[in-house]
Amino acid sequence: MGTGAEDGGHAEDGGPADAGDHPSDGDLADAAVIRTRALTKRFRGGHVAVNGLDLTVPEGSVFGFLGPNGSGKTTTIRMLMGLIEPTSGTARVLGQPMPRAVRTVLPQVGALIEGPALYGHLSGRDNLLRYDAADPTADPRTRRARVGAALERVGLSAAAGKRARAYSLGMKQRLGLAAALLQPRRLLVLDEPTNGLDPQGMREIRSLVRELASDGTTVFLSSHLLDEIEQVCTHAAVMARGRLLVQGAVAELAARARGRLVVTTPDTAEAARVLKEQGVGDVVVEERGDRVTGEPPEREPAELNAALVAAGVRVRAFGVREASLEDAFVALTGEGFDVAG
Incomplete structure (x- = not known):
């Protein structure tokens, strides 16, 4: 196994603190x-x-x-x-x-x-x-x-x-x-x-x-x-x-995280606008091009779906995705996880 330091630098001079000589x-x-x-x-x-x-x-x-x-x-x-x-x-x-x-x-x-x-x-x-x-x-x-x-x-x-x-x-x-x-x-x-x-x-x-x-x-x-x-x-x-x-x-x-609201629609720009108006936070149009996600607000999801339909958004799928570890990390830190290092 390798021995190079992940975080760089040289060890500080002097011995470590007691590493636990006598187990309780x-x-x-x-x-x-x-x-x-x-x-x-x-x-x-x-x-x-x-x-x-x-x-x-x-x-x-x-x-x-x-x-x-x-x-x-x-x-x-x-x-x-x-x-x-x-x-x-x-x-x-x-x-x-x-x-x-x-x-x-x-x-x-x-x-x-x-x-x-x-x-x-x-x-x-x-x-x-x-x-x-x-x-x-x-x-x-x-x-x-x-x-x-x-x-x-x-x-x-x-x-x-x-x-x-x-x-x-x-x-x-x-x-x-x-x-x-x-x-x-x-x-x-x-x-x-x-x-x-x-x-x-x-x-x-x-x-x-x-x-x-x-x-x-x-x-x-x-x-x-x-x-x-x-x-x-x-x-x-x-x-x-x-x-x-x-x-x-x-x-x-x-x-611990709340999961993500997921809307599948060909009208992603309009859906994103409506969701923001309805109080949905962190609205993102995902790269695949037909899905919008966001943090669900403290209200009945059916009301959000109704607002989308009333605005003429063609909703093909609507729901709340179960929270992932990434959602939990974002909730803990307020920032994305740098998967690329």
């Missing part, structure tokens, strides 16, 4: 696979990449860690994995303090962070053999069988003999994921796992994540793609500018 009885009984309290990372020059993060990842969840590029997601993951030390605050992974318990925790964790570190002159198969040989818990007698199974699981069996330098970005992502799957893991940490994949590859990775979760693995998945989180995750947390905005079950987060 409450912590030992806690089913959270990841728990942070006031976790903070400040880089030299005063840039605060992660600011007072309180995060709780339930055991058995597929947990989406969501935020625009540069929001602090990768810096947080690097602290959780013991790659960098926090400036202050605490982090516990699998009930153990990090980074102090890194040697105990990491053998139980599969991770793909900031893209895989590969030997370009070696084949995909030989890269995985090297990864596995570096794991002191791995049984060398079953190494080749496990490498073969991991390659098949991510769809790289046919390209296993090709040198890694000839792999596309999406193939490298798959190979990194295969490395994380060489051994059964209690926790799988994936940083932007669908980066570089085509739509079919993205669907396959999402299916694999669901399969792993059904087998009992907790999956912690960071992404800047709202629809990716919404399709595969049971729980999510939203980061922005180094701070946690909200966390909880995905369905509950989406339910």
